[in-house]
Amino acid sequence: MNTITAAGGTGRREKRGPVLRKWVLTLVMTAFGLIMLLPFAWMISTSFKTPLEVFRFPIQWIPDEIVWKHHEKVWTGPGNFVSYYVNSLKVSVISTVGAVAFAALAAYGFSRVKFRGRDAMFFIYLSMMMVPPQILFVPKFVLFDWMGIYNSHLALILPGMFTIFGVFLLRQFFITVPHEISEAAFIDGAGHPKIFWHIILPLAKGPLATLTILDFSWHWNDYENALIFLIDKNLYTVPLGLQNFVLENSVDYNGMMAAATAAMIPMILVFLLGQRFIIEGIANGAVKG
Amino acid sequence: MSRLKKGFSGNNPIGYLFVAPSMIGIGLFYLVPAVMSFVMMFTDYSFMDKGGLHFTGLDNFNRLMEDASFHNAVGKTFIFLMTVPVSILLSFPIAYALNQSVYWSKLLRTLYFLPYIMNGVAIAFVWMLLFHPGQGPINATLRLIGISNPPGWMAQTDTAIFAVAIIHIWIMVGYNMIIYLAGLQDVPKELVEASRMDGARFWHTIRYVTVPLVSPTTFLLLITGFISAIKTFGIIQATTGGGPGESTSVLSIYIYKTAFRYYEMGYASAISWVLFAIVMLVMLLNWIGQKRWVHY
Numbered sequence: 001m002n003t004i005t006a007a008g009g010t011g012r013r014e015k016r017g018p019v020l021r022k023w024v025l026t027l028v029m030t031a032f033g034l035i036m037l038l039p040f041a042w043m044i045s046t047s048f049k050t051p052l053e054v055f056r057f058p059i060q061w062i063p064d065e066i067v068w069k070h071h072e073k074v075w076t077g078p079g080n081f082v083s084y085y086v087n088s089l090k091v092s093v094i095s096t097v098g099a100v101a102f103a104a105l106a107a108y109g110f111s112r113v114k115f116r117g118r119d120a121m122f123f124i125y126l127s128m129m130m131v132p133p134q135i136l137f138v139p140k141f142v143l144f145d146w147m148g149i150y151n152s153h154l155a156l157i158l159p160g161m162f163t164i165f166g167v168f169l170l171r172q173f174f175i176t177v178p179h180e181i182s183e184a185a186f187i188d189g190a191g192h193p194k195i196f197w198h199i200i201l202p203l204a205k206g207p208l209a210t211l212t213i214l215d216f217s218w219h220w221n222d223y224e225n226a227l228i229f230l231i232d233k234n235l236y237t238v239p240l241g242l243q244n245f246v247l248e249n250s251v252d253y254n255g256m257m258a259a260a261t262a263a264m265i266p267m268i269l270v271f272l273l274g275q276r277f278i279i280e281g282i283a284n285g286a287v288k289g
Numbered sequence: 290m291s292r293l294k295k296g297f298s299g300n301n302p303i304g305y306l307f308v309a310p311s312m313i314g315i316g317l318f319y320l321v322p323a324v325m326s327f328v329m330m331f332t333d334y335s336f337m338d339k340g341g342l343h344f345t346g347l348d349n350f351n352r353l354m355e356d357a358s359f360h361n362a363v364g365k366t367f368i369f370l371m372t373v374p375v376s377i378l379l380s381f382p383i384a385y386a387l388n389q390s391v392y393w394s395k396l397l398r399t400l401y402f403l404p405y406i407m408n409g410v411a412i413a414f415v416w417m418l419l420f421h422p423g424q425g426p427i428n429a430t431l432r433l434i435g436i437s438n439p440p441g442w443m444a445q446t447d448t449a450i451f452a453v454a455i456i457h458i459w460i461m462v463g464y465n466m467i468i469y470l471a472g473l474q475d476v477p478k479e480l481v482e483a484s485r486m487d488g489a490r491f492w493h494t495i496r497y498v499t500v501p502l503v504s505p506t507t508f509l510l511l512i513t514g515f516i517s518a519i520k521t522f523g524i525i526q527a528t529t530g531g532g533p534g535e536s537t538s539v540l541s542i543y544i545y546k547t548a549f550r551y552y553e554m555g556y557a558s559a560i561s562w563v564l565f566a567i568v569m570l571v572m573l574l575n576w577i578g579q580k581r582w583v584h585y
Contacts, residue, residue: 018390022390022391022392023392025386025389025390025391026391026392026393026397028386029383029386029387029391029397030393030397030400032383033397033400033401034400036400036401036403036404036459036462036463037400037403039404039412039415039416039419039459040403040407040415042415042419042426043415046418054418054424055421055424055425055426055429057424057426057429057430057433059426102310102311102314103311105307105308105310105311106307106308106310106311106312108307109304109305109306109307109308110308113301113303113304113307114300114301114304115300115301115302115303115304115305116300118304118308121308121312124315124320125315128315128319128320128323130565130568130569131319131323131565132516132519132520132561132564132565132568133520134520134522134540134541134544134545134561134564134565135322135323135326135558135561135562135564135565136318136319136322136323136326137544137545137548137549137561138326138329138548138554138557138558138561139321139322139323139325139326139329139558140318140322141336141548141549141554142325142336142554143321143322143325145336158314158318159314159318161314162311162314162315162318162319164315164319167311191303192301192303192307193303196307217406220408221407221408221409221410223409223410223522223523223526223527224522224523224526227526228545228549238408239408239409239410239411239523242408242410242411242414243410243527246414253418256414256418257414257415257418259411259414260408260411260412260414260415261411263408263410263411264407264408264411267406267407267408268407271399271403271406275399278406279398279402279467282405282464282467282468283467283468283470283471
């Protein structure tokens, strides 16, 4: 009798131990995670404060009075974020659509069609992946000036439509699709374009979504290309517009944080909607830039 | 059967059609510029006087030898590379903890990962205010815990590089964590349990079982981390623009300034190939190091 209760007792304690440990670990990790996010909380909180409250310490996370005028300034003032959003959306959407389409075609060619020189061509892709963007900025500047697309959205869109990483990502997936599937379709009379469109693409919905979301976020966040290739303020994308806002309002800290919030909102939405795909892509070797 | 053979083996020219659009784009926006840059590094090409190309041989490289700003940029770049091991060290415990049983682990993963996907310029401006030397919350906190004379961060030449490094670490921790989580999932649970059964302490299991088993991941993170640290531009350009003085002028900033402020494009090309050489060197060192301490 004694032994049974003793055994039962340890059994319960063993059960309770891990549960308690799990809770402690969860709380500790949540606390650290929230500390990581303090800069974002501070940004949002500051964007609703009065100038006098910005640096009040201890930090007043919830202002006495919610002030909307900084957000109004960002969205309606001169050089407002509406036009930056329109520009960024235009550049990001067109670039991403082109990038995904061309990458899917190329990935199919490199993985499922045999042709002379294929491996040599793929080697060029491999080697171009090593080239840091810093090498390309100067010649692209000269090239775009010569092509007449410097200081236009085309300077961002045209190069943005080609992604080496995308070709790699999709090729990696296409390779895993069993060849019997396309061979069967081939015997039924389908050619490569049909197999690509009706068989391979529908199977690759996951990787295509991953590439779309990652590519879109890179274009949305792209600062360096816009900084180098755009001059006119009416062409500015969100990162440049934000920088411009900060330069023109260098002492308006509340406005700066409202502008920073405006720049981040779309990424928060994209991330919440496509988190699974982003994390999958990152784990599959996607590196920013 | 002959139809099948024609479609899948030997030489099917339709393949060229599939890769052509991408190939043209990659050729025009990667290959051609890369070749142009290679040629330009041996010239004194300046965008201001469009006089065509004058080949100056190795003049640009002789100039590099004497250029104190360039030496400074190389030094600052190497200081900035220290962010890589630091962010890897910080991310491993987080990944390890999240891989253990915690509640709402997906939500936690999101919390830690959020900085990585946010707009870098926006992040940079937030941190610029957090680091405000006089009244910023960071220095206010430091004063609170008894540091009466906290650093000037981005306003001070000897601390500015560390301020931008901290931002970069904060961004990269989430990325490293995601990769570590993927790596940890490949660690066989039986191995960890077996070592626990043998009476190994918690720390010993980590030190002698988990860490060696994720060493390929660590190696991967070192390479990709170094390469992305070398290329980092946005958070530095937006916050300090390389200053104060030249205190945060890493190579990517120095190249940008040389090319697009002073329009010395030939010289900037030469510097950009030095940056490329450093990337290659890092990869070579990592590759040699990998043989020594990666345990599969």
